Amino acid sequence: xxxxxxxxxxxxxxxxxxxxxxxxxxxxxxxxxxxxxxxxxxxxxxxxxxxxxxxxxxxxxxxxxxxxxxxxxxxxxxxxxxxxxxxxxxxxxxxxxxxxxxxxxxxxxxxxxxxxxxxxxxxxxxxxxxxxxxxxxxxxxxxxxxxxxxxxxxxxxxxxxxxxxxxxxxxxxxxxxxxxxxxxxxxxxxxxxxxxxxxxxxxxxxxxxxxxxxxxxxxxxxxxxx
Numbered sequence: 399x400x401x402x403x404x405x406x407x408x409x410x411x412x413x414x415x416x417x418x419x420x421x422x423x424x425x426x427x428x429x430x431x432x433x434x435x436x437x438x439x440x441x442x443x444x445x446x447x448x449x450x451x452x453x454x455x456x457x458x459x460x461x462x463x464x465x466x467x468x469x470x471x472x473x474x475x476x477x478x479x480x481x482x483x484x485x486x487x488x489x490x491x492x493x494x495x496x497x498x499x500x501x502x503x504x505x506x507x508x509x510x511x512x513x514x515x516x517x518x519x520x521x522x523x524x525x526x527x528x529x530x531x532x533x534x535x536x537x538x539x540x541x542x543x544x545x546x547x548x549x550x551x552x553x554x555x556x557x558x559x560x561x562x563x564x565x566x567x568x569x570x571x572x573x574x575x576x577x578x579x580x581x582x583x584x585x586x587x588x589x590x591x592x593x594x595x596x597x598x599x600x601x602x603x604x605x606x607x608x609x610x611x612x613x614x615x616x617x618x619x620x621x622x623x624x
Contacts, residue, residue, distance in 0.1 A: 401488045403479045404431050404438065405507075406447050408498025410526035415606070416492055422482070424475035427495050442466040442482055443475035476507060480514050480521075489519040497525040512551055512596055516613060529603055533611045534596040536589060541608040543583035547600040550577075554595030561588025571597065 402418040406426030411434050423431050425443025441448075441463055468478045476496060483491050496507040507523065508530070515521045515532040523530040531537075539546075539561070546562070550572030559566040563582035571577055572595065583601075590597075601609070 399488050399490065401483055401491045403427075403476065403483075403491060403493045403495075404436070405476050405493065405495035406430065407496045407500075407503065408525070409434060409495055410498075412494070412524070412526055412603070415603070416494075416524070418492065420488065422479050424479045424495075426475070430495055438463060440464045440466060440482075442468060442479050444469040444471070447475075474503075474506065474510075477510060480510065484514075484517055489517075491518055491521050493521075493523045494525060496523055508598060509551060512598065515596075516615060524603060524606065527603055528600050529606050529609075530598060530600050531609075531611060532596055532598050533613060534592055535614045536591045536612040537599055538610045538612075539583050539588045539601075539605070539608065540586055540610075541583070541605055542586060543601050543605055545602065546581045546583050548578040548581070548590070549598045549600075550575075550595055551598065552595055554597050555593040556597070557591045557593035559588070559590045561585035562590075566590060 399420060400418045401420045401422060402413065402416055403422045403424060404427035405424050409430035413436055420440070421436065421438040423438040423441045425445060426447030428438065428441045428448050431438055445467060466482065470478065476493065480491065497504050511521065511523060511530065511532050516534070548571060553570065553572040553575060556566045556569050556571060561583055563584050566578055569576070
């Protein structure tokens with residue numbers, strides 16, 4: 399089951415570009431979805447951000463939506479949505495609506511990505527410009543890409559790479575080290591291998607289906623488009 403989670407950040411109406419079977423709105427993400435004609439299957443959160451608008455009947459809409467109220471103040475609404483997916487074994491998840499507004503929220507969502515990615519078969523963040531994903535082992539690319547940026551929120555050692563304009567071999571990145579900004583994928587079947595730690599990878603949205611991640615628990619993320 400492919401799940402799309404919509405958060406309360408900037409809304410980029412790119413839903414038609416995504417394959418999904420289930421839409422979950424994290425609290426205020428419901429407002430953004432309804433305003434753009436998207437009706438979720440589930441809404442989850444503490445409901446402190448949902449606005450009862452004048453242009454629709456709040457009760458009528460919720461009549462057809464599963465409502466899960468969770469007022470735990472020690473987790474964010476995106477976190478609650480991810481945990482709900484894990485509890486229900488929905489392991490192929492794309493998250494949108496978590497970029498473009500509050501930077502502190504975006505930074506925390508990057509931390510969530512690095513914390514949760516090992517638990518899912520596929521977990522990525524998207525917006526109108528980029529795909530953001532994470533790995534602790536290897537990422538493969540099946541198309542040339544005009545840019546590719548790699549970061550670590552802690553510390554990671556990249557063992558080797560192939561097919562990049564600026565090769566990354568035996569390089570430590572992350573906290574108190576360097577980051578890899580604006581590299582270029584110049585060959586098909588390029589890859590990056592991680593020796594230790596985990597990396598966050600940014601690349602253009604149009605390559606959403608042209609990568610694959612291998613993690614140390616042997617899950618694969620993404621797919622090769624033939």
